[in-house]
Amino acid sequence: MRAIQLHEFGPAVNLVLDELPDLKPGPGQVRIAVAAAGVHLLDATLRRGEPGPIPAPTLPTIPGREVAGVVDQVGPGVHDGWLGRRVVAHLGPVPGGYAEQAVCDVDLVYEVADQVGLADAIAAVGTGRTALGVIELEPPTADDVVLIPSAAGGLGWLLAQAALEVGARVVVAARGAERAAKLAELGAHLVVDYGEEGWEQQVRASYDGVTLVYDGVGGAVGRTALELLRPGGKLVMFGYSSGTPTRLTTSDLVDRGITAGWSLGPRMTALPGGIPGLAYRALERVAAGRWRPLVSTYPLGEAARAHADLEERRALGKVVLEPAPMSSRPTVRPYLQTDLEETR
Numbered sequence: 001m002r003a004i005q006l007h008e009f010g011p012a013v014n015l016v017l018d019e020l021p022d023l024k025p026g027p028g029q030v031r032i033a034v035a036a037a038g039v040h041l042l043d044a045t046l047r048r049g050e051p052g053p054i055p056a057p058t059l060p061t062i063p064g065r066e067v068a069g070v071v072d073q074v075g076p077g078v079h080d081g082w083l084g085r086r087v088v089a090h091l092g093p094v095p096g097g098y099a100e101q102a103v104c105d106v107d108l109v110y111e112v113a114d115q116v117g118l119a120d121a122i123a124a125v126g127t128g129r130t131a132l133g134v135i136e137l138e139p140p141t142a143d144d145v146v147l148i149p150s151a152a153g154g155l156g157w158l159l160a161q162a163a164l165e166v167g168a169r170v171v172v173a174a175r176g177a178e179r180a181a182k183l184a185e186l187g188a189h190l191v192v193d194y195g196e197e198g199w200e201q202q203v204r205a206s207y208d209g210v211t212l213v214y215d216g217v218g219g220a221v222g223r224t225a226l227e228l229l230r231p232g233g234k235l236v237m238f239g240y241s242s243g244t245p246t247r248l249t250t251s252d253l254v255d256r257g258i259t260a261g262w263s264l265g266p267r268m269t270a271l272p273g274g275i276p277g278l279a280y281r282a283l284e285r286v287a288a289g290r291w292r293p294l295v296s297t298y299p300l301g302e303a304a305r306a307h308a309d310l311e312e313r314r315a316l317g318k319v320v321l322e323p324a325p326m327s328s329r330p331t332v333r334p335y336l337q338t339d340l341e342e343t344r
Helices: 041-048 118-137 154-165 177-186 199-207 219-227 250-256 274-287 300-311
Strands: 002-006 015-019 029-039 066-074 086-090 101-105 109-111 145-148 169-174 190-193 210-215 229-237 259-262 295-299 318-322
Touching (some): 002 300, 015 300, 029 086, 029 118, 029 300, 041 300, 066 101, 066 118, 086 118, 118 274, 118 318, 154 210, 177 190, 190 199, 210 219, 219 229, 295 300
Parallel strands (some): 145 210, 229 259
Antiparallel strands (some): 029 318, 066 086, 086 109
């Protein structure tokens, strides 16, 4: 099989395409002929060898933890009804996604409905589950004016759709004219470019502030978003793509009369069904057409370019590698929700 390997920590160009032996599934495992592999900012952190929420891998390593494709082999103890099924899986802390094949425990696999593209399934199983956790912990309402500063990213794009669905007035923002122009497709009430000086004045002129901020940017942008909150408003933090979290103090909370909190970690795992439940419900949203993921795709061999575009904020939405066209993959069995549980 072909796979992207990292032999030395460092820049994106260190990601190289290698030829490796085919994988064999072990007991309780399936092998997936990968058609889509998710790329995450955490992958870039690990590639650079920097500290992160999970330990740096042993080199050489195949990065990536989100895969979708067709089951083409099953290991001992796995029902052969899984063969030929379109599936998606999050591999957890174990890498191995940037490849033509991946193996994982069958308990980590979700079947993908026929109407859902495999790249969209990748967006749902990782980014989507996080977005769903954020809105289940801190749901928007029809009375809210919601600001999403990172709406051109995969997570912010889904949060905006969730807020629009409940009837909230939604302000979406991104850096740069091209990314801001893409946001027009969401149908939000106001689109702003936070790369322009004074962008916050556009928000104040339209709504005299906001009531809810979904902050995945942090830094100066997150701080400006916080200052746009009306008394009684809420800052919901779930990341800091700028490199630093939004700066705030207890005085901000007291003087401004706002609340703020972090929506990842133990709070999210305590939701019904935990992280697997969130992934399943996110896939259901995509299958039902309630979420339309934004995806940027790259050939497997261009993983270095995908990483560079993600780090430099050139990529839109969820970044996905495509190892090979589905036409070269095994025959796909029809999606049959009724017999899914029988094959676990």
